[in-house]
Amino acid sequence: xxxxxxxxxxxxxxxxxxxxxxxxxxxxxxxxxxxxxxxxxxxxxxxxxxxxxxxxxxxxxxxxxxxxxxxxxxxxxxxxxxxxxxxxxxxxxxxxxxxxxxxxxxxxxxxxxxxxxxxxxxxxxxxxxxxxxxxxxxxxxxxxxxxxxxxxxxxxxxxxxxxxxxxxxxxxxxxxxxxxxxxxxxxxxxxxxxxxxxxxxxxxxxxxxxxxxxxxxxxxxxxxxxxxxxxxxxxxxxxxxxxxxxxxxxxxxxxxxxxxxxxxxxxxxxxxxxxxxxxxxxxxxxxxxxxxxxxxxxxxxxxxxxxxxxxxxxxxxxxxxxxxxxxxxxxxxxxxxx
Ligand SMILES: Cc1ncc(C[n+]2csc(CCOP(=O)(O)OP(=O)(O)O)c2C)c(N)n1
Ligand SMILES: [Mg+2]
Numbered sequence: 001x002x003x004x005x006x007x008x009x010x011x012x013x014x015x016x017x018x019x020x021x022x023x024x025x026x027x028x029x030x031x032x033x034x035x036x037x038x039x040x041x042x043x044x045x046x047x048x049x050x051x052x053x054x055x056x057x058x059x060x061x062x063x064x065x066x067x068x069x070x071x072x073x074x075x076x077x078x079x080x081x082x083x084x085x086x087x088x089x090x091x092x093x094x095x096x097x098x099x100x101x102x103x104x105x106x107x108x109x110x111x112x113x114x115x116x117x118x119x120x121x122x123x124x125x126x127x128x129x130x131x132x133x134x135x136x137x138x139x140x141x142x143x144x145x146x147x148x149x150x151x152x153x154x155x156x157x158x159x160x161x162x163x164x165x166x167x168x169x170x171x172x173x174x175x176x177x178x179x180x181x182x183x184x185x186x187x188x189x190x191x192x193x194x195x196x197x198x199x200x201x202x203x204x205x206x207x208x209x210x211x212x213x214x215x216x217x218x219x220x221x222x223x224x225x226x227x228x229x230x231x232x233x234x235x236x237x238x239x240x241x242x243x244x245x246x247x248x249x250x251x252x253x254x255x256x257x258x259x260x261x262x263x264x265x266x267x268x269x270x271x272x273x274x275x276x277x278x279x280x281x282x283x284x285x286x287x288x289x290x291x292x293x294x295x296x297x298x299x300x301x302x303x304x305x306x307x308x309x310x311x312x313x314x315x316x317x318x319x320x321x322x323x324x325x326x327x328x329x330x331x332x333x334x335x336x337x338x
Contacts, residue, residue, distance in 0.1 A: 007054045010280055012211060013270050014288045015053065016046040019070040020267065021292040022079050025300055026069065026086055026100075030246045034304070035086045038115075039100040042070040044241040047266035048173055049074045051206070051214025051236075052141055055222050061109050061127045063120050064143035066101035067173075067240075068113040071143065075108040083299035089306035096309045097317060117178075118144065118151030121170070125157040128168035128231070137226045140168040147178025149195055150186060161231035162199035169221055170201070170233045173208065179244045180252040196233035208238030209264045212273070 023041045030039050042049075049070045064071045072082055077093050085092030086100055094104045094113070103113040111127065114120035124142030131138040148154055149172060161168050174192055176183050189195060196203035206217040214236060221232045239261035243250035250258075274280035 009054075009211075009270065009274060010284070010288075012050045012054050012215075013267065013274065013280070013285075014292065015074055016050050016211070016267050016270070017289055017292040018079070018295065019046050019049070019073050021289070021296040022073060022082065022299065023069060025296040026083065027242070027246065029083075029086070029300060029303075034300075035100070036088065037099045037101075038066070039086065039246045040067040040244065041242045041246070042067050042240070044261060044266070045173060045175060045208065045238045046070060047211040047214055047270070048143075048171070048208045048236050048238050050266075051211050052143075052171065052218055054211075054215040055218035056139060056141060059109055060138050060222075061111060061124075061131065061140040062143075063111045063124050063127065063140070064113065065117065065120065065145060065148065066113065066115045067145070068101065068103045072103040072105055072108075072110050072113075075105060075110045077103065077105045077108060077110065079295050079299035080302040081105075083296075083303040084306050087303040087306070088308065089303055090309040090313075091302070091306040095313070095317070097313070118148035118154045120144070121148060121151075121154045122157040122160075124168050124170070125161045125166055128161065128166035129164065132164075132167055132229050138167065139222050139225050140166075141171060142168055143171045143173055145178060146172060146174040146176065146183045146192060147181070147186065148172075149192060158196070158199040158201060158231070158233075162201050165230045167225045167229040168231050169218070169225070170196075170231065172233070172235045173238055174235050175208075175238050175240045177240075177244065177253070180248070180250075182252070191235070193233065193235040199231075201231045201233050204232065204234040206234060206236045208236040209261065209266045209269065211266055211270045 020043055023043050027041060029035050053074045062071060062075060069082060072093060081093040085094055085096060085098060085103060089096045094102050101113060101115040121142060121144055124140050128140040172192055178186055193203040193205050204217050206214045208214060241262060271285055
């Protein structure tokens with residue numbers, strides 16, 4: 001098959017390294033109690049977002065659930081803005097008011113960061129409707145976990161997308177678990193991809209530990225959608241090395257299972273492929289890794305030195321029309337006295 005011009009693989013490896021080093025720093029800062037609230041790490045799943053970015057354009061719409069750090073970084077949101085958001089600082093990508101689960105970067109077409117499982121899937125259908133209505137050739141990338149596929153909104157969105165031939169790719173990041181519940185215990189189907197058939201949507205499967213496979217399958221799907229708008233579904237089989245969130249010791253799975261996936265690490269695999277083909281030297285890899293580590297560390301300093309959002313902003317951005325302090329006070333018996 002003729003592939004369109006693709007993004008440089010070394011650049012994509014460097015993105016995967018940046019995501020991993022950023023999250024390792026985030027994990028450390030969480031343990032040091034510099035970061036509050038929930039924090040879900042993507043470590044192990046990096047080839048999924050890198051493959052998707054390699055197959056798409058910067059102006060394609062992107063939306064995801066709460067395990068969203070990688071998706072923003074991949075779209076080019078700075079490590080500074082991402083780390084500051086985790087620290088709840090005004091310089092964060094959601095002004096410090098969203099935290100880990102609510103990254104947002106409208107300029108880069110990254111529309112969240114959504115904490116309610118499955119709730120953003122209908123939004124993705126709406127985004128795809130908008131681009132079709134405007135006759136744009138954008139594709140909407142909608143990422144969600146294996147836990148989202150049994151939510152009502154998921155079914156409603158797939159039905160509408162199938163019916164209206166919306167240009168959206170439903171990307172299920174099947175990492176085998178929804179919190180501590182394994183997919184065999186939550187889902188009646190043996191293969192998640194079979195869900196797509198019920199909505200007359202074409203289904204694909206890709207190995208999420210293999211960057212090239214994710215990129216190539218998605219490239220094929222994206223090209224066919226651009227020619228003739230329609231939805232597609234892809235189940236990407238992946239694995240998260242860490243627990244569900246920072247507070248999960250992941251005692252529901254075996255060490256052997258974790259080890260098996262770590263042996264198939266997506267970064268190590270792409271590095272080996274590129275090295276074998278003479279496209280990357282060990283020195284180049286080390287330099288890239290050092291840069292990723294330095295950038296992640298610098299983002300911690302940036303976040304620490306940034307100011308917190310002013311208290312008066314506490315209720316802003318909840319509603320469309322800016323400051324809604326009065327409204328909140330009227331509706332609440334225990335609103336703070338300001
Ligand atoms: C509607 C709803 N129900 C329950 C929760 C609690 N919850 C948070 S994450 C999660 C698991 C989702 O797992 P999955 O979709 O597989 O995503 P992953 O964490 O594996 O990336 C649950 C049940 C929630 N946020 N929203
Ligand atoms: Mg999951």
